[in-house]
Amino acid sequence: MTHTEQLGVSTAPTDGSSAGRWTGSPQPSSAEEWLARAREVSDILIVDAVDRDRANLTPHAEVRLLKDSGLVTLLGPVAHGGGGQSWEIAYQVIRVVARGDGSIGQLLGYHYLWAWAARLVATDEQIAAVEELYTRNNFLFGGAVNPRDSDLSVREDGEELVFSGHKSFSTGGEVADLTVLEGVLEGTETHIFAIVPTSQPGIVFGGDWDNLGQRLTESGSVEIRQVRVPWSDAAGFVGKVFQPLVYNTLNVPAIQLVFTNFYLGITQGALETAAEYTRSSTRAWPYGGDNKERATDEWYLLEGYGQLQSKLWADEAIADRAGAEISRVLHEPREDLTPRRRGEIAVLIAAAKLRAIEDGLETTSKIYEFTGARASANAVGLDIFWRNLRTHSLHDPAAYKKREVGQYVLLNEVPEPSWYT
Incomplete structure (x- = not known):
């Protein structure tokens, strides 16, 4: 038996709310259907995300959900039962799942990167073996x-x-x-x-x-x-x-954009959760001289949510542009990528990541001003969004991303590939 065959270990299924949910349903076949499937997963996750976060248990059921939904093999070859989708769609799927649970969005995003690692550095024979292995067996990478x-x-x-x-x-x-x-x-x-x-x-x-x-x-x-x-x-x-190629170095820009998209998903989840709380529970302020009957009539709340949502839409636009750019080169012949093209994509991703971090941290903190003092109760759980974003955004210093963008703007220099660029 070859080592590749030995990799085909199986794992016992875990119980979870996804059990049987998609049994008998056809696998999504278009980008729109895959994004709809991701929204289904996100809606399941968001219901008890706070409780699961506090329990801090190994996420077997959550991974079962990802597997049962088909999202684990989104990038896998159609010939082996995979979705055959592009990285442009994978990034959007990561964002949607993270809107329901930032942790699970990260797990899925890292999986996509490591599942693609064979394409990044391996030989054609190794790529074919690995992609068949993980797609047919619905395996998750770490x-x-x-x-x-x-x-x-x-x-x-x-x-x-x-x-x-x-x-x-x-x-x-x-x-x-x-x-x-x-x-x-x-x-x-x-x-x-x-x-x-x-x-x-x-x-x-x-x-x-x-x-x-x-x-x-x-x-x-x-x-x-x-x-x-x-x-x-x-x-x-x-x-x-x-056998080195410039393409080998796409692992870092690719995963930096994974980060960006689950940051955006976390921010989206925060904004949606806060808005729902404001609609249902926040009270208008009765001492301002311009008293309103409902919190949703308060001018500062309308302005505040408008500001935060506008920034999120702008951040999603630059992330989608970056996703389209890197997806194009990830799916092109590996020999075609030049150092300059690789560097320009890395700069665009750095800019997208910066905006996702800074606007995300502002949103996940400022939502308390728009929900009120009672929303700080642990039972409400709004803190999960700030905690998730603050934790992972420390992965590598944002200051160096700012410098990379600045060097490109002022000096027309692109960053040299490294473990973090």
Whole structure:
């Protein structure tokens, strides 16, 4: 049995509110139908998002929901039962799901990136094997690739590679069927990516993810203990030599736009939830000299919601433009991408991310001014949106994104590829 065949481990189904929901229903076939399916998932998630956040349990049922809905294989080849959709639609799906639960939007977005990792760096044969594997089995990806930690150590043992080390963050954790590993071959500066089954003795999760927000992303630490991979599964290597392309470096812009879209989804969820609370529960202010009967007649509330919604629509527009741009090159022949084109896309994504963070943080804080003091009750749960956005937006400093955009504007320079650009 080959290592690729060995990756075909199965996971037991988990219970959840999605059980049987789409049984007998045809899989969505158009972009509009996939977005409608994502809205169904989002509507399920938003109902008890606060309760699930507080329980902070491993999100088995939530992942079952993603799998049952078909969203996990949205980018997978149609020939293997996947949706065959573009990255432009995947980004919008991430945003819609995050509107219901930011954590689950992140899990799905990271999955899309890691499922595409084979296309980014692997050989044609490896790409075909990985895409068939995960699509046919409806597998979810996670990744132990936090570049702020020391790289995993990779040693050569005959025709096998042995990965070892520690990562502080590993989004997907125990709910991932497949995990992407990255390390440096001992005695060299050669980075090696490989995809391995998550359920094995050599992958030990710390169970220590207990942060302010994005609590259901299974992003805690992981120990990699002597995980063996055949040399033939080292992504992109032919005869133990890597075949580099500019296309290989799209992983960072692609996932930075994943971030942007689940930030926008979180903000949308915050605005919708606050608006519903204002309509149903906020009282007009009786001491202003321009007394209104209903809160929805208050001029400052109408103006305030108008300002926040206008910013969100503008942010979504630049994110959609960036999504269309990077989707185009992600689906074009890999050899066609130039460093300049890659850099221009990275700058546009940096600008989109900046707006999503700054306007999102303003929205998730300011909604309290438009809902009133009683909305600060824990039972209302408006804090989940700020906590989720604040937590993940610390992933890498926004100041460096501002600098990248500024260098492009003033100096016509595009950023050099790095782990964060």
